[in-house]
Amino acid sequence: MSYYLIAPQITVAGFAVAVIMLDLFVKQKRLLPIVSVVGLLGGLGASIALWGQTETGFTNVLSVDRLAIFFSVIFCGAAALVVLASRDYVRNNFSRFEGEYYALIMLSVVGMMFLAAARDLIAIYVSLELVGISLYILAAFGRDGKSSEAGLKYLLLGGVASAVLIYGMAVVFGITGQTSLAGIYQAVAAAGLGLDNGMLLLGVVFIIAGFGFKIASIPFQMWVPDVYEGAPTTVTAFLSVASKAAGFVVLIRIFLEAFGQDLAIVSGWAMIFAVLAVLSMTIGNVAAIVQTNIKRMLGYSSIAQAGYLMVGLAAVSKTIGAGVTDPEVLFGPTGLLFYIGCYGFANLGVFIAVIAISNKIKSDSIADYAGIGHRAPVIALAMSICLVSLIGLPPAAGFLAKFYLFNTAVHHGLTWLVVIAVLNTAISAYYYFRVVKVAWFGTSTSQEAVPSGWGLRFALGISVAGVLVLFFYPSGVLDIARSAAEAVSGIALSAP
Amino acid sequence: MNSWILDNFWAHFAVFTIVILAFVIIGVMAFIYVERRGFGPFQLRRGPNRAGPFGILQPIADAIKVLLKEDVVPDRADKVLHTLGPVIVFLPVLLIFAVIPFHGQIGGLIANLNVGIVYVAAISSLGVVGVFMAGWGSENKYSLIAAMRVVGAMISYEIPLVLSLVAVVLATGSLSMNGIATGHPLPMILLMPLGFLIFLAASMAEINRGPFDLLEADSELVAGFHIEYSGMKFAMFYLAEYGHALAMSAVAATVFMKGWVGPWDAYLGWFWFILKTLMIFVLLVWLRVTFPRMRIDQMMSFAWKFLLPMALINLLVVGIQVVAFGGDIPWWMMFINFGLAGVLILGWSKFFRPGGARVEYQV
Amino acid sequence: MAVDIAFWILAAIAVVSAVAVVTLRDVFRAAIFLILCFFTTAGIFVTLNADFLAAMQVLVYIGAVAILLIFAILFTRDVQQGNPSNKLKVPAAIVGVVLLGVMVSSAVTFGWPESVYLPELADTADIGQRLFSENGYVVPVQIAGLMLLAAAIGAIVLMREK
Secondary structure (H helix, E strand, C coil): CCHHHHHHHHHHHHHHHHHHHHHHHCCCCCHHHHHHHHHHHHHHHHHHHCCCCCCCCCCCCECCCHHHHHHHHHHHHHHHHHHHHCHHHHHHHCHHHHHHHHHHHHHHHHHHHHHHHECEHHHHHHHHHHHHHHHHHHHCCCCCHHHHHHHHHHHHHHHHHHHHHHHHHHHHHHHHCCCEHHHHHHHHHHHCCCCCCHHHHHHHHHHHHHHHHHHCCCCCCCCHHHHHHHCCHHHHHHHHHHHHHHHHHHHHHHHHHHCCCCHHHHHHHHHHHHHHHHHHHHHHHHHHHCCCEHHHHHHHHHHHHHHHHHHHHHCCCCCCCCCCCCCCCCCHHHHHHHHHHHHHHHHHHHHHHHHHHHHHHCCCEHHHHCCHHHHCHHHHHHHHHHHHHHHCCCCCHHHHHHHHHHHHHHHCCCHHHHHHHHHHHHHHHHHHHHHHHHHHHCCCCCCCCCCCCHHHHHHHHHHHHHHHHHHHCCHHHHHHHHHHHHHHHCCCCCCC | CCHHHHHCHHHHHHHHHHHHHHHHHHHHHHHHHHHHHHHHHHCCCCCCCCCCHHHCCHHHHHHHHHHCCCCCCCCCCCHHHHHHHHHHHHHHHHHHHCCCECCHHHCECCCCCCCHHHHHHHHHCCHHHHHHHHHHHCCCHHHHHHHHHHHHHHHHHHHHHHHHHHHHHHHHCCCCHHHHHHCCCCCHHHHCHHHHHHHHHHHHHHCCCCCCCCCCCHHHHCCHHHCCCCHHHHHHHHHHHHHHHHHHHHHHHHHHHCCCCCCCHHHHHHHHHHHHHHHHHHHHHHHHHHCCCCCHHHHHHHHHHHHHHHHHHHHHHHHHHHHHCCCCCCCCHHHHHHHHHHHHHHHHHHCCCCCCCCCCCCC | CHHHHHHHHHHHHHHHHHHHHHHCCCHHHHHHHHHHHHHHHHHHHHHCCCHHHHHHHHHHHHHHHHHHHHHHHHCCCCCCCCCCCCCCHHHHHHHHHHHHHHHHHHHHHCCCCCCCCCCCCCCHHHHHHHHHCCCCCHHHHHHHHHHHHHHHHHHHHHHCCC
16 A cells, blocks of 8 residues: 555545635634645645655656655645735635635646646546646636636636647557556657657647746737736635746656657757747746736746746756766756746735735735835845846845746757747846835835735745745755655756 | 357347347337327226227327338438437437346346446436437427537436445445346345335436326427438437337346346246336336326436435445344344335425426626 | 347447537527436447446436536526627637547557456445455545545635625
């Protein structure tokens, strides 16, 4: 029996059901977020406890390796922070469905944790749908015009993306006759196929398209601005971090485990990711400049961040593939994992600040943030630090993450990509700093303070602390990221 | 039987298709006679008694009458859908009989599918498409409302129906109709009476017979989805309705009463099968004539609040027994199961009341 | 041979009805063609000896999905007019045809490997073992169960008033 391997998922799913039951039978609704956070922390703890175990149960369907655990921790942590921050927001906006709200967040976390561990196309697809359906509903949770539009758009485009993805999987299955990633690896290697084969290329492109939707990469990003704007802010926060991370972990696993045969095939798909990275960061950043709504702006910013993250997937060709293992060269996915950690803290911090402020001023327009620095200095300071981290400037974690990622890309001969990325960072500074400027130097019409609950303050504090700690003491997390990336690449990586 | 017919695929197919068609038509006429004649004593009257001895030619007279009528198609009707509707309603009835074992070890007449019971559940859900086409294509609001009611009923009652069949599959360990009939020494009606009652109620709703016949509730909907049909097409619906009852009786006889198995079944298998089918049908007639028609909300709450939990409990109970006895439930469990069924039905009906559903209004 | 003929007939009907689903203006008729498409797909499964899958295809896709679809259509107005077309009709058609051409040409020229496994007869115990054993697909099955739970919660949340 190896059911203890899915103990984190079972814990969170059990607590999700418990939350619904509590909602039904218990009058004290403020218990619900506490129980949810306990469940998510339980999942987090169970994940950490599995770190370093060597048994592989559920042959070929799941592999609970360090990569899966790394991401499980991110999902549980992000969800716990979002739940902490959303107590007041939920109370104000959809008090009738509190239990369902927390339960759906936890169910989508279960899906994401399965997604991180799945190594079989069937398991990947089913988990992806669990994540997707929970998030479609959460996006429509506000029940007003914009939220319903967001939910519907997300559902329809997500359905199309799923269809494309399942078609790509069907093509890959048709070529190899296998659904497990290890089986696909062997079958492709045995048949000597490469990406110059039209059918395999088609399957790979469709799979990238399906997950490109999840990670909000160009050209599958059209849902992002509307959904980010229309969905409840707490859901947007969750979406922008956890859903994106979930897309990336599957991309890492599929492409390293199933399509890492030789240099030709690896550099082939790495080039696809490089091109997508350039497109995403450029278009995302340019479009973000003209936004007046902070949620839309953060939506375009998350498209751009997906571009930076994809640099990590592009920088792999020198480290894997037959005969080119070079232990001196850094490994892209290591940087990607570290970047996701930093991005998660920073983006959650910004969104939690936005939740706190919008609870008070009932507006998402950047112009209405004028003078927030004087009305709520602590929240504004935290938001500013997180925005600085998103730009990638010291003293915030984003700086190290970008530095490490771009350094890796240079090692892999992707200097042109790094040049474009640095230029984009400069562009992004403009719109991120604009928010900071409006918040601190704008003149506000009102002088009322912005109230915030203890949960929200705590979540914001953890986010900012994460951003700062990862800047001053990055080595521990980098080691963990390297160890996680080793688990999936199967090679000993050089120390970062 | 000539072995050439059995060996040649096409000959086998053609001959047995004709056999099934004949069986369904004759069976339907017999059923109509049984029902109309049976209604008589139940309602303290004689029933049809003019055409032939004991009115035995009455169904034939009915058929001739209805076939001679003019075929009317409403002007604004969707002609294609209107015409296809009765055909698609009737088709599944014939398809179900392809896998029902009439006699001996041969199994189904046309195909001895090893997933027979799944096939039956799947095919019987096809008929509703035809009902939809008829209801929509007639361009008549009564037929449309009736069609919507049918869908509500079909979707709701299909779940307990299939769940009760799953319990049977668990106990007999086979998905093929023949395997189910021979899978356990006891008939399932004794081993899991609760499952049989659920199946009976759900299949009565599936085939739209009283007390679940509210889709044709004459007093509200005039005649239901076939209001705009006459002549041959109406006869088709009539045929399909009774054919469906025949099919469901045959399925129940096979699944719950061991079908053709009986004394001297090497020779009399077909007789036992038809006898058991007829017994189920008489039960259906009896139930139809006893109970008043349900309201739509009563029908829905009966499906979701009574049958569905019961079917789940039944599945759980059977599952526990199968695991506990290693796949072979001993005969003495039937007493326990009978007691359990009685307790469950009485207990659950204490806090279940049909109707009285809360209606929410959009403000 | 007979199986080949059956496959081509079913495949042709499936493709034609799928095209009809997209092109017909009358939404109700489109739904009927969708059912035909599902049914012929089930037929194709039969030609592949996948009886259980075929029965499930009919049970789930026609018995539940398509019926609910029609149910929703009955609540819709302007069924006969269908969707209005949009300005991007021509570019969409071009992209679609190009993609189709690429897919068909690469699918036709590719040497598909043939399965080395013989088609298995669906046996209850086999299907159960495949689905629910630890070495089979018990985890995806349970995930699908959670997915249905999420969908059920969502349906309730979205349908009730605030």
